[in-house]
Amino acid sequence: MPGMRDIKRRIRSIESTQKITKAMKMVAAAKLRKSQNKVVSARPYSAKLQEVLGRLVHGSEDYSHPLLDSRETSRVGYVVITADRGLCGGYNANLIRLTESxxxxxxxxxxxxxxxxxxxxxxxxxxxxxxxxxxxxxxDPNYIQARELARELAQIYISGEVQELNLVYTKFYSAIRQQPLTERLLPVTKVEKKENSAEVDYIYEPSAKEVLHTLLPRYLETLIYKALLEAKASEHGARMTAMDAASDNAGEMIQKLTLSFNRARQAAITREITEIVGGAAALE
Known part of the structure; x- marks a missing residue:
């Protein structure tokens, strides 16, 4: 059984760790609020852009673009968005597990x-x-970073280094729920129109093909930007949850060690009293 000095040293060590985990939780919570606002703001734009692109692609069957060209697949690329740092629970492990599967x-x-x-x-x-x-x-990833990344990925696909690109990232739902998923990035697939959607006649200037030619790279940039925001919000949420759990576990360990320390101190006091009583009895 460890002595009182060792137990006290462990209690101090765990208390120091608990202070760090609590601070990290507060920092992650502050970053999460900012990232969450960005994710919520980016989703409607991305959904609308996808809808418009799907309508344009369906209405321009004879239109060809390098990002739309499907090829015989011999090499598949996976764009895996993970964190640069750890201490975020199973966030990175879940993404890696999905990619390997x-x-x-x-x-x-x-x-x-x-x-x-x-x-x-x-x-x-x-x-x-x-x-x-x-x-x-x-x-705090920005659109410029997403644009540069999208251009490089498009060049990788157009040059033929890969014939298919898939995006693997984590979709953010809440601080305690994040879902790893995969999404086709390139070639851009045709978006199926909803069966009960009302038909609206749009007029495109200068032409539907010109608009589509401009929107395809923008769509790729927006998709990557949204994925980066979703991933970063998920990372902050996972880290906040992990640090909260670590703080709670540290508190439980401190309680158990404090109980052990009190028992050891009580045993030492009892032993000293017994020795004093025994010494007094020997002198009589």
């Missing part, structure tokens, strides 16, 4: 485009083919 199910050659250090480090250690890596995007 997708690779196992696919009988084609698979390559990884890692966005975030945790995914990069994991796939590099296990011998996966890393085609590109994008690190240190920060806690």
């Amino acid at each position: 997708l690779i196992r199910e696919n009988d084609k050659e698979s390559v990884i485009i890692a966005v975030g250090k945790k995914g990069r480090d994991y796939f590099r250690r296990r011998g996966y083919t890393l085609l590109r890596e994008y690190l240190d995007l920060g806690d």
Whole structure:
């Protein structure tokens, strides 16, 4: 059984750790509020852009664009958006697990485009083919970063390095619920029109094909930007939840150690009283 000094040292150590986890929870909560507002604001624009693009693609069957061209698939790329840091529960592990399951199910050659250090480090250690890596995007990704990333991914696809690109990221629902998912990035697939949607006749200037030519790169940028925002909000939510659980666990450990310390102190006091009584009895 550890002595009182060792128990007291452990209590101080755990109390220091608890202060850190509580501070990290508060920081993550503040960042989560900001990221959540951005996610909520970006979703309607992305959904509307997807709707308009789907209408344009259906109305321009003879239109061709490098981002729409489907090819015989021999090499599939997975754009995996993970965190640059840990201490966020199972956030990174769930994304990596989903990516590995997708690779196992696919009988084609698979390559990884890692966005975030945790995914990069994991796939590099296990011998996966890393085609590109994008690190240190920060806690507040902006549209410029998404645009640059989208242009590089489009160039990778157009040049033929891969014949298919899939996006693997975490969709944000709440601070305690985040869902890893995959989404086709390239080639851009035709969006199915809703059966009961009302037909509206749009007039496009200068032409539908010109608008489509402009919207396709913008759609790719918006899709990646929304995914980055969803991923960052999910990361902050997962970290806040993980730090809250760590603080609670530290509190429970402190209670148990305090109880052990009190028992050890009581045993020491009882032993000293017994020795004093025994010494007094020997002197009589």
